[in-house]
Amino acid sequence: MTIPIESAPPPGWDREGIDGLLGLLPPGRLSEIVGPRSSGGSSLLLALVARVTTSGGQVAFVDGMDALDPASTAAAGADLSALLWVRCGGRLRPALAAADLLARCPGFSLVALDLDELGPVPASAHVRLQRAVEGSDAILIVRSARHREGSPASLVLATRRLASRWMGLRPLTRLAGLRSEVSIARARPHAFSLGSGQGEGCWTLDWTL
Amino acid sequence: MTRIACLAAVDEPPAPATLLQVALAHSPRVEEAGAGRVYLDAAGLEGLFGDEPCLATRLREAAAAAGLSIRVGIAGCRVAALAAARSGPEGTVVEPDGDAAYLAAVPLSLLELSDDLAARLARWGLRMLGELAALPTAGLFERLGGEGVRLQRLARGEDPRPLASWRPMPLFEESVACEWGMETLAPVVERMGELAGRVCASLGARGLAADGFEWICRLAGGRVHGGSLTPAVPMLDATAVAGLLRLALEARPPRGIVESLTLRGRPVRVSPAQETLTDRSRPSPRLLAATLNRLTALVGADGIGAPALLDTHRPDAIVLREYDPHPDRLPRRARGGSAPVLALRRLRPPAPAAVTLASGRPVAVRSGRLAGRIVAGVGPWRSSGDWWTQRPWLQDEWDVELADGTLCRLAHDGSDWHLAGIYD
Numbered sequence A: 001m002t003i004p005i006e007s008a009p010p011p012g013w014d015r016e017g018i019d020g021l022l023g024l025l026p027p028g029r030l031s032e033i034v035g036p037r038s039s040g041g042s043s044l045l046l047a048l049v050a051r052v053t054t055s056g057g058q059v060a061f062v063d064g065m066d067a068l069d070p071a072s073t074a075a076a077g078a079d080l081s082a083l084l085w086v087r088c089g090g091r092l093r094p095a096l097a098a099a100d101l102l103a104r105c106p107g108f109s110l111v112a113l114d115l116d117e118l119g120p121v122p123a124s125a126h127v128r129l130q131r132a133v134e135g136s137d138a139i140l141i142v143r144s145a146r147h148r149e150g151s152p153a154s155l156v157l158a159t160r161r162l163a164s165r166w167m168g169l170r171p172l173t174r175l176a177g178l179r180s181e182v183s184i185a186r187a188r189p190h191a192f193s194l195g196s197g198q199g200e201g202c203w204t205l206d207w208t209l
Numbered sequence B: 001m002t003r004i005a006c007l008a009a010v011d012e013p014p015a016p017a018t019l020l021q022v023a024l025a026h027s028p029r030v031e032e033a034g035a036g037r038v039y040l041d042a043a044g045l046e047g048l049f050g051d052e053p054c055l056a057t058r059l060r061e062a063a064a065a066a067g068l069s070i071r072v073g074i075a076g077c078r079v080a081a082l083a084a085a086r087s088g089p090e091g092t093v094v095e096p097d098g099d100a101a102y103l104a105a106v107p108l109s110l111l112e113l114s115d116d117l118a119a120r121l122a123r124w125g126l127r128m129l130g131e132l133a134a135l136p137t138a139g140l141f142e143r144l145g146g147e148g149v150r151l152q153r154l155a156r157g158e159d160p161r162p163l164a165s166w167r168p169m170p171l172f173e174e175s176v177a178c179e180w181g182m183e184t185l186a187p188v189v190e191r192m193g194e195l196a197g198r199v200c201a202s203l204g205a206r207g208l209a210a211d212g213f214e215w216i217c218r219l220a221g222g223r224v225h226g227g228s229l230t231p232a233v234p235m236l237d238a239t240a241v242a243g244l245l246r247l248a249l250e251a252r253p254p255r256g257i258v259e260s261l262t263l264r265g266r267p268v269r270v271s272p273a274q275e276t277l278t279d280r281s282r283p284s285p286r287l288l289a290a291t292l293n294r295l296t297a298l299v300g301a302d303g304i305g306a307p308a309l310l311d312t313h314r315p316d317a318i319v320l321r322e323y324d325p326h327p328d329r330l331p332r333r334a335r336g337g338s339a340p341v342l343a344l345r346r347l348r349p350p351a352p353a354a355v356t357l358a359s360g361r362p363v364a365v366r367s368g369r370l371a372g373r374i375v376a377g378v379g380p381w382r383s384s385g386d387w388w389t390q391r392p393w394l395q396d397e398w399d400v401e402l403a404d405g406t407l408c409r410l411a412h413d414g415s416d417w418h419l420a421g422i423y424d
Helices: A018-022 A041-054 A070-075 A092-103 A123-133 B016-024 B052-065 B078-085 B099-103 B115-123 B129-133 B137-155 B185-205 B238-251 B285-299
Strands: A030-034 A059-063 A083-087 A110-116 A139-144 A155-167 A174-187 A202-208 B004-009 B030-032 B037-041 B070-075 B172-182 B209-219 B224-229 B258-268 B304-309 B318-321 B344-358 B361-367 B371-385 B393-402 B407-412 B417-423
Touching (some): A030 A123, A041 A070, A041 A139, A041 A155, A070 B304, A083 A092, A083 B285, A092 A110, A092 A123, A092 B285, B004 B016, B004 B052, B004 B078, B016 B037, B037 B078, B052 B070, B070 B078, B185 B238, B285 B304, B361 B407
Parallel strands (some): A059 A110, A110 A139
Antiparallel strands (some): A155 A174, B030 B037, B209 B258, B304 B318, B344 B417, B371 B393, B407 B417
């Protein structure tokens, strides 16, 4: 009997869409989501939180700017009881220290550090975070407005705003969502193989309000 | 037939031991209910003390001999016995099978409801237990969940929980004296680690863990320096406890020469749980407790927890609950086919904004975080609530897009504009 090396994905897994994108994030390594405001970066992060919690994993969310909206998180499908929320109130150093502590605590499937425009981040911080998560099964992901030069991140996803979507003709009646583009700004080849169906490492995603 | 006597102190709550001694002198099954209240199993005591009125009289006399003034109520369940004890200067004996009828005329406050629940039942017009007992159970469950059904059963005189018999709690305390005194923190931490090992060993020998620790440092000159430690989960690992104690002592070191140390563990029984093969990995209680303690030192205890949404439409109505990675339930399954959701980044507190209006619609915004001309916008979406309370709220919300492409939410509370959040 031959056992296939590549197992079949679970039911509902969307290889071409966001599941395929999120499947690229390597465990045990630092990844980044970078992009300006209203570019879909936070939505991408919440989609990852939702997928991890609904599959039984535990998520630690270090909220540098105290900006997480639990209502949006729940709407994205996340299980809030599996989410450890650390509110840092706009203070950078506690946020970095908290992410470092949580990356060293085995058992979390995802440790997210949301810095947004908080900074400037010391160059050594990313190196320290990478060291903290090495050897664990956790995905460590940093969400910030811009990529920090010298970061040892294995994967950097850049988000870009394409267009807002509205319902109704003039006058508009409702904000329907946002179309954004996610591209791989940087990838270290030893961490994983880019097996996306889109080949160019670029995804167009429609976020719905 | 279950018969329960309630002994309730009339004046200030006495020392628990005194009331317990009175109860234990009459029945071997006694439950301590706190705040000057004790329940005892009154079934089968006729041969010793006569009928129930005689038992009540004897209990009052025994308490008076111990210097206590108590009321005694006897009924078929705890709630009815408590109501009977509070009914008059000496208490009442409720006839067997008469609990429901007796409780019907008792105020709801007997159930010691939370403020929210009491206010909710008051809004429904409920005042007496009989009114709660008469409600349809299915409807009550829909509105209040299992807690509502439990309260209704109590109001009907149905209390399925048996008496939790009181047993003397063993003391888990270790001490060490140092004749020459300890002037620096390092030997204090080392001795405290040794005490933690001994306390954890004695707890483990009885199959217990500790959900709290207290330590006392006796200083030269007769002064005392003490503190307590409450880990996130019950612990039995001496190394982890020693680490937490070290952190606590470093945060609040003793100011003086330490002559003796005492460590006391608060025992608790932890039910064993076995992970299944399909479970995802979760933080171990020991490491999680240490990590949460360090996080608490970083951001404060009110900045850590699992978020939960409150049952209201008020914007950003959330609460942080205790984070428990080992809940007694299965994880939620992913919602099939759900579209990716646009996230809102909250500004806490909402940033004051200067908004320019044209024909009643915002056309430009300026705040500390952003400024610009509005190129598209919808609103107002009005939400309001709590108008039936002393703190009503009302808010108009606008979703707008600025010229630089930023999508944000503006809020107007009737007088001021705020930037509530940014879509990202």
